[in-house]
Amino acid sequence: MEKEPLDDSIGQKAVEVGLITAAQLADVLLELSRPGSGSPDVGAALVHKGLLSAAQLDVLSGAPLKRLGKYVIVRELGRGGMGVVYEAEDSELDRRVALKMLLGSLHGDAQEAALEEERFIREARLSANLPKHPQIIGVYEAGMLEGRRFIAMEFIEGRQFSEWRRQGSITLRQQITVLRDTAMAVDHAHRHGIIHRDLKPANILVDRKNHPHVADFGLAKRTNQNATLSITASGMVMGTPAYMSPEQANGDKDIDQRSDLWALGVMLYEILTGKVPFDGDSPVKILMKTVNEPVPPPSTILRGPSAMMDAAIEAICMKALAKDPKQRYASARAFAEDLGRWLRGERVAVLQGSRPAIKPAWLASAAAAAFLIAGGVWFALGPSAEEQAAERAREFVVQGRRLMKQGRYSDAIVRFGQALGEDERNREAAAGKKEAEEHLVAAARPTPPAAPDSAKVRETIARELSDLDATLKALRDAESFGAARDLLTQSARRRSDEEWTGGIARRLEALRIEVDQAFGTAKAKAIDARKANDAAAVDVLKARVSRWKWSGLSEELDLELAKARPAPPVAPAPASTELPPPAGVRETATLRGSQNALNAMAFSSDGRLLVTTSFDKAVRIWDLDARIERARVPEPFSGRSVAVSPDGRWIAGGAIEGELQIWNASTLQKRVMSSAESQYMGVAFTPDSQTLVSSSVDGSLRTWDVETGLLKREMKGHPRGALGLSLSPDGRFAAVGTGEPLMKVWELATGKEVRKFENAGRHSILCVSYAPDGRNVAFGGDEAALMVGDTTTGIFRVLGFCPKAIRAIAWSPDGRSIATGSVDNLLRFWDPTTGKAGGFPVENGYFSLAWSPKGDRLAAGGADWTLRLFEVSPARK
Numbered sequence: 001m002e003k004e005p006l007d008d009s010i011g012q013k014a015v016e017v018g019l020i021t022a023a024q025l026a027d028v029l030l031e032l033s034r035p036g037s038g039s040p041d042v043g044a045a046l047v048h049k050g051l052l053s054a055a056q057l058d059v060l061s062g063a064p065l066k067r068l069g070k071y072v073i074v075r076e077l078g079r080g081g082m083g084v085v086y087e088a089e090d091s092e093l094d095r096r097v098a099l100k101m102l103l104g105s106l107h108g109d110a111q112e113a114a115l116e117e118e119r120f121i122r123e124a125r126l127s128a129n130l131p132k133h134p135q136i137i138g139v140y141e142a143g144m145l146e147g148r149r150f151i152a153m154e155f156i157e158g159r160q161f162s163e164w165r166r167q168g169s170i171t172l173r174q175q176i177t178v179l180r181d182t183a184m185a186v187d188h189a190h191r192h193g194i195i196h197r198d199l200k201p202a203n204i205l206v207d208r209k210n211h212p213h214v215a216d217f218g219l220a221k222r223t224n225q226n227a228t229l230s231i232t233a234s235g236m237v238m239g240t241p242a243y244m245s246p247e248q249a250n251g252d253k254d255i256d257q258r259s260d261l262w263a264l265g266v267m268l269y270e271i272l273t274g275k276v277p278f279d280g281d282s283p284v285k286i287l288m289k290t291v292n293e294p295v296p297p298p299s300t301i302l303r304g305p306s307a308m309m310d311a312a313i314e315a316i317c318m319k320a321l322a323k324d325p326k327q328r329y330a331s332a333r334a335f336a337e338d339l340g341r342w343l344r345g346e347r348v349a350v351l352q353g354s355r356p357a358i359k360p361a362w363l364a365s366a367a368a369a370a371f372l373i374a375g376g377v378w379f380a381l382g383p384s385a386e387e388q389a390a391e392r393a394r395e396f397v398v399q400g401r402r403l404m405k406q407g408r409y410s411d412a413i414v415r416f417g418q419a420l421g422e423d424e425r426n427r428e429a430a431a432g433k434k435e436a437e438e439h440l441v442a443a444a445r446p447t448p449p450a451a452p453d454s455a456k457v458r459e460t461i462a463r464e465l466s467d468l469d470a471t472l473k474a475l476r477d478a479e480s481f482g483a484a485r486d487l488l489t490q491s492a493r494r495r496s497d498e499e500w501t502g503g504i505a506r507r508l509e510a511l512r513i514e515v516d517q518a519f520g521t522a523k524a525k526a527i528d529a530r531k532a533n534d535a536a537a538v539d540v541l542k543a544r545v546s547r548w549k550w551s552g553l554s555e556e557l558d559l560e561l562a563k564a565r566p567a568p569p570v571a572p573a574p575a576s577t578e579l580p581p582p583a584g585v586r587e588t589a590t591l592r593g594s595q596n597a598l599n600a601m602a603f604s605s606d607g608r609l610l611v612t613t614s615f616d617k618a619v620r621i622w623d624l625d626a627r628i629e630r631a632r633v634p635e636p637f638s639g640r641s642v643a644v645s646p647d648g649r650w651i652a653g654g655a656i657e658g659e660l661q662i663w664n665a666s667t668l669q670k671r672v673m674s675s676a677e678s679q680y681m682g683v684a685f686t687p688d689s690q691t692l693v694s695s696s697v698d699g700s701l702r703t704w705d706v707e708t709g710l711l712k713r714e715m716k717g718h719p720r721g722a723l724g725l726s727l728s729p730d731g732r733f734a735a736v737g738t739g740e741p742l743m744k745v746w747e748l749a750t751g752k753e754v755r756k757f758e759n760a761g762r763h764s765i766l767c768v769s770y771a772p773d774g775r776n777v778a779f780g781g782d783e784a785a786l787m788v789g790d791t792t793t794g795i796f797r798v799l800g801f802c803p804k805a806i807r808a809i810a811w812s813p814d815g816r817s818i819a820t821g822s823v824d825n826l827l828r829f830w831d832p833t834t835g836k837a838g839g840f841p842v843e844n845g846y847f848s849l850a851w852s853p854k855g856d857r858l859a860a861g862g863a864d865w866t867l868r869l870f871e872v873s874p875a876r877k
Contacts, residue, residue, distance in 0.1 A: 011043075070091050083102050085099065085100045085101075092750070097153060098156070101150050102150070121708055134211070134398065136188065137205070137213050139152070139154075141710065153215075158208065158213070162201035179267055182212045195260055241287050246262070249290045258330075259325070278293065312351060397415070397426065400419065400432050464494075468488075483549065488511065519548075522545055525782070533863065542558075545557050584872060585829060590868050591868075593620070598848050598867055599613055599848055600642045603859070604644050607854055609622065614639070617638050637655060639654070640654050643684050649664070651665050652683045660680050674702075678697035682736075690706055698721070713748070718739070720764075724781070735777045735779070738765055742760065743796075757794065772813055778799075784803065784822070787799065802822040802828070806820050812855045812858075815832065827860055840870070845862070845863045857871060
């Protein structure tokens, strides 16, 4: 009698919720599949073996899995050999997500489980570094959830490309339009250094508006990485044979983005003929055909009345499927543009040259198929600045077109203007701006038949000006002065009424006055900073003015700064700065080697090593016991902040140029977490070393998953910059100094602002430091006052004053001292209770400070390029 098939659904649920492992389930299934094993009841077998309790079995036999962490499971969308995808609700952010969970190998294959986990991590990392594109599924979050890896992705209500095509109402033109849009999305990935390597209909979702969305970057590679084997030790093909290019199948290592062009060509071939170019009864046979056999032209496949094939679309298909990558389209964009020409009835580019060869330009040996490679390596070193600007311009154009469809013509003009600001050659932006302006002119043109009701006109104008003021306030609060000016300039064209034009003129004048005043203040501060030889403050102010996007201001500031010179050496400090050294503290060493001021530093968890960054673009690792430079990060890095993870595995650095990097502490191999346009003023690891926190001049506080590099959360609310950064000892809260007299405290888990200290003087808060009690925070900056805020009450007090700006603050681990470095050439040790201070002089002041974890040593980075070490006695008074 034939044995009943095994129903392993209970076992699968047990694996999903972490009650048993995939290997344990595999053992039970193997035992039940043997002859004479009795009833194939998987649940009963798991209870019999003691892997599940009867109560657990009852729960698993009832309702399906309902919740994983903060995600409420709605339904299962799909399941594979090692993973499952759910539709879920993020209960914290109230949004739908596609939740992808890694289950592990059901066959207990450790190698394949490791490969699948590698794919998971790769997908999260690459998605994190890929700028958002409307046709690429975005990733919200990734990490560990109840012991398993997960990725929370954008949820798309749609169908796989192949399923969508099978609908009877879908036309050929619609299918080619979707493929064209897919190619544009793939081009976006290519220009940011990513080759997908597994493009196929199953990885393209088409939504209800017939827009495609590219998914699954689990096999993707960066251009500077080597390819990996596409068949595992157990024979599993890493990739989809029918869509793999000849160079992938042949084992070539120098694979570029044209490998993805082949996959796009295969999908076009399917659209035209209903089948793939090569098929077979095994993956190896398909791949060998791909390597050795010519591609049959689509017109030779069709039979009967539908056998007529348009020569242009066939030529596009055959060029994409050229066996020699050099004979394919140079880019996915070129392929998409030719499809666009065909859709518009224009002559396609491929027919303007020679028709692509049907026979392969090269043949490889059949034996080469034994060394199958799963996709290529990244093609380029990354997009140039010009390419990045062009990409930003294209994204602004997409936004502008969307606003046009919504009838928001003035907003569309701003977007098209931003596009032209990025790329003045973008014709679509110029045309869109002109079209939007014409719409506004037409909308403002009075209607001849009847004179409008003057009262209603005034009411309308008042309402529109009120709406405009709300937008202007948001832009002005964010110091987006250029965008505010553009908004007003374009809005002036909406109406010809005197009341309207007068209102716009008054707002423009008020904006100019505000910018003049803000620039005057910023310029004076920058000149003072230049004279004080405070390069960090100058950089902050220059970046701030640059963000305004107001013509001529950055140039004027550079000119004024060029005239300014650092002040000559000052006379001996007044009596208030001549402080005696504090009891129990003595200077033990002065280390040299840096070629400029040390602007950031961090101790290792054992206190033996110190990592420093400097304006000389070097990241150094010092052995403090031996008092030597032990190692140096090989690449130049203009560091502005640095941190060492508590577990000692990672070093993180924020750059002046706006790059966030992380290095393996053992190998010093780098990984770029983020490339932005504003410098990272602060970085810090949470106590578990799993999360990196950063603050930057663009006003954002961000948290990052250290393992995957994925952005976890972004907290805005610092319109003039998020500057100083310090985490509470338990890692729950972040204190952030800002470019105004304001310090905020955020709860990292929720992204909520929980406390703010306002009116803290008149100037920026550049540095902050949490007390070990997790309640108090010391902060200061340009105000030259050391302040201590109580985060439970929201009240702060001034502990003491310095003659000049404070550039570094560090609260000792035992809570008994607050160290400050300032540009008045004195290192101070403050008593947090009495405010009394002792000090050590140094030429040109201090820029950075760090306590050892035990609190027995303080390191200080001087503007005189030295690293000074102080020994601190625990018995000090």
